[in-house]
Amino acid sequence: MPLHVVILAAGQGKRMHSALPKVLHPLAGRPLLAHVLDAARALAPQRIYVVHGHGGIEVKSAFAGAPVEWVEQARQLGTGHALLQALPRIPRAATVLVLNGDVPLVRVETLRRLVKAAGKGLAVATSDLSDPEGYGRVLRGADGRVLRVVEQKDAKPRERAIREWYAGFLAANSSRLAGWLAKVANRNAQKEYYLTDVIAVAAAGAPVSAVKATEPWEVAGVNSRHELALLERAYQNGQAKKLLDAGVTLADLWRVDLRGELSCGRDVAIDVNCVFEGRVKLGDGVRIGPNCVLKNVTLAARTEVRAFSLLEDAEVGERCRIGPYARLRPGAKLAEDVHIGNFVEVKASRIGAGSKANHLAYVGDAEVGARVNIGAGTITCNYDGAAKQRTVIEDDCFIGSDATLVAPVRIAKGSYIGAGSTISKDTPPGQLTVARARQVSVPRWTPPRKKAARAE
Numbered sequence: 001m002p003l004h005v006v007i008l009a010a011g012q013g014k015r016m017h018s019a020l021p022k023v024l025h026p027l028a029g030r031p032l033l034a035h036v037l038d039a040a041r042a043l044a045p046q047r048i049y050v051v052h053g054h055g056g057i058e059v060k061s062a063f064a065g066a067p068v069e070w071v072e073q074a075r076q077l078g079t080g081h082a083l084l085q086a087l088p089r090i091p092r093a094a095t096v097l098v099l100n101g102d103v104p105l106v107r108v109e110t111l112r113r114l115v116k117a118a119g120k121g122l123a124v125a126t127s128d129l130s131d132p133e134g135y136g137r138v139l140r141g142a143d144g145r146v147l148r149v150v151e152q153k154d155a156k157p158r159e160r161a162i163r164e165w166y167a168g169f170l171a172a173n174s175s176r177l178a179g180w181l182a183k184v185a186n187r188n189a190q191k192e193y194y195l196t197d198v199i200a201v202a203a204a205g206a207p208v209s210a211v212k213a214t215e216p217w218e219v220a221g222v223n224s225r226h227e228l229a230l231l232e233r234a235y236q237n238g239q240a241k242k243l244l245d246a247g248v249t250l251a252d253l254w255r256v257d258l259r260g261e262l263s264c265g266r267d268v269a270i271d272v273n274c275v276f277e278g279r280v281k282l283g284d285g286v287r288i289g290p291n292c293v294l295k296n297v298t299l300a301a302r303t304e305v306r307a308f309s310l311l312e313d314a315e316v317g318e319r320c321r322i323g324p325y326a327r328l329r330p331g332a333k334l335a336e337d338v339h340i341g342n343f344v345e346v347k348a349s350r351i352g353a354g355s356k357a358n359h360l361a362y363v364g365d366a367e368v369g370a371r372v373n374i375g376a377g378t379i380t381c382n383y384d385g386a387a388k389q390r391t392v393i394e395d396d397c398f399i400g401s402d403a404t405l406v407a408p409v410r411i412a413k414g415s416y417i418g419a420g421s422t423i424s425k426d427t428p429p430g431q432l433t434v435a436r437a438r439q440v441s442v443p444r445w446t447p448p449r450k451k452a453a454r455a456e
Helices: 032-042 056-062 079-089 108-118 174-182 197-203 225-245
Strands: 003-009 047-052 069-072 095-100 122-128 137-140 146-150 164-173 208-212 256-264 274-282 293-299 310-316 339-347 356-364 366-368 379-381 391-393 404-406 409-411
Touching (some): 032 047, 032 108, 047 056, 095 174, 108 164, 108 208, 146 197, 146 208, 164 174, 356 366, 404 409
Parallel strands (some): 047 069, 274 293, 366 391
Antiparallel strands (some): 122 164, 137 164
């Protein structure tokens, strides 16, 4: 039977205390709903429907172009009512899988088991918690069959002692699900149409299967900042374990954040408090120091990034040394054996093999050749107030400290630039160029003095 997925994402999330719709809050750098959509797409369904309500305009805008059908729940009358908004669009013979937009870490394998278990009845996802406070409890009969789910607010004391809870996902035939929903009433503390009430209706005439999640965190929802923080750590710890299993050395598996895709060669070492965003590729023997941020970066073998460095949209060759306190901005491309030292910034520039800028320099919109030394305090003046201009520094040049290179300008091969020079014209190859104001000493000069304060 064809599979259709419905994602319930209409909740306001009052406990988040935020103007941002709950499903747009980020986990691992992406909205909660993005994680759920990824899991849904992995099942290759015929259609995915997202039921939106609170903040619907923002949610749709954040996922503009996504291959989903949007369904509005204009009035917030509960999860059962939300599903009813989507069911008329789904063929009666289809299997319906219902997910929640604020449960981001569900495994695709668990969802496949849930769909398979539906059969001619209803399948629900459950899990066991030592403290299921706030969750709906799963009530079973003497024979172990699932009978119904009671919400926390409606549960009696003995029911609240149950540790098995309903995880919010279910699967069933579309036609049967519509019939069961038609019998659901809103006689409860919230005066809402609970999707959980479908379970008791279905159990009266059809088998109800419970598919237990192997880890409670994979079906845990986000209703507060605290729960979001807990899931963030659960996710990051899971990613850290995968890195360790792949042979990566982590100084502390609890202090690394992966917010994208990270691929590592052999013998990679990562120190504490590092953040990886977008797509990052680390070659063999790469070492990342503490407190670094890498976003959309490729580092070739045996390159070292030292503490407190920020690299974004950059390509770095073999055996380079970056930092500490260095910044590679978008468009930075470094050949092999390049040194970029403390408080050096590189943007939209190519730097050739063996070149060095060891401290306190800015290289922007530049072509730097091989074996170039860029002294402390050197800057490329690349912006004229209207457009960016390029600086070319050819091979084997020596740029003295505190030099100012006013683009567009070409520093010819083998040039030496005297310290403190302002270079605004192309230089001849192999010569020393000095461009400084003439040094003058003024005799009999006296410094200004403060006037004595008047006595009151």
